[in-house]
Amino acid sequence: MKLTGTAGLRPVNGTDMAKRSSKSPAGAGPSQRQLRVGEMIRHAIAEMLTRGEIHDDVLGAHVITVPEVRMSPDLKLATIFVMPLGGGEAMEPVLAALDRNKRFLRGEIAHAVNLKYAPELRFRADRSFDEALRIDELLHSPTVRRDLEND
Secondary structure (H helix, E strand, O other): OOOOOOOOOOOEOOEOHHHOOOOOOOOOOOOHHHHHHHHHHHHHHHHHHHHOOOOOHHHHHOOEEEEEEEEOOOOOEEEEEEEEOOOHHHHHHHHHHHHHOHHHHHHHHHHHOOOOOOOEEEEEEOOHHHHHHHHHHHHOOHHHHHHHHHO
16 A cells, blocks of 8 residues: 555644644743753852952942842843842842942853843842742631631
């Protein structure tokens, strides 16, 4: 029996083979490369802050943690989440100081991380601890406890 043409072939997963893309669907999360590059940038910035390589009085006066760096899919934008020890009122001056030194940091990252383009840097306040505290307080509220005891 000889088969000719593609009449007997069916699309894979409801899509035509020619239309399939190697890219993951939207909302699938960051790729391994995004995670790896983000972690390399996080280490580079944390090391610069620890060694005091950024000559700024505000940054020198605070201990700053860098819990996360999120990379855009094209690796041209790095959103860097920072948190000064003590948080709260120190956040705004620290973010302003990091923005002032953005050009220096980008140049240093270009040397530390081997990429075709040095990513644009955006600094954001890390609010994950605030959110965790809010959820913890919510779970310990009397109304939630009452609902949990009824189950």
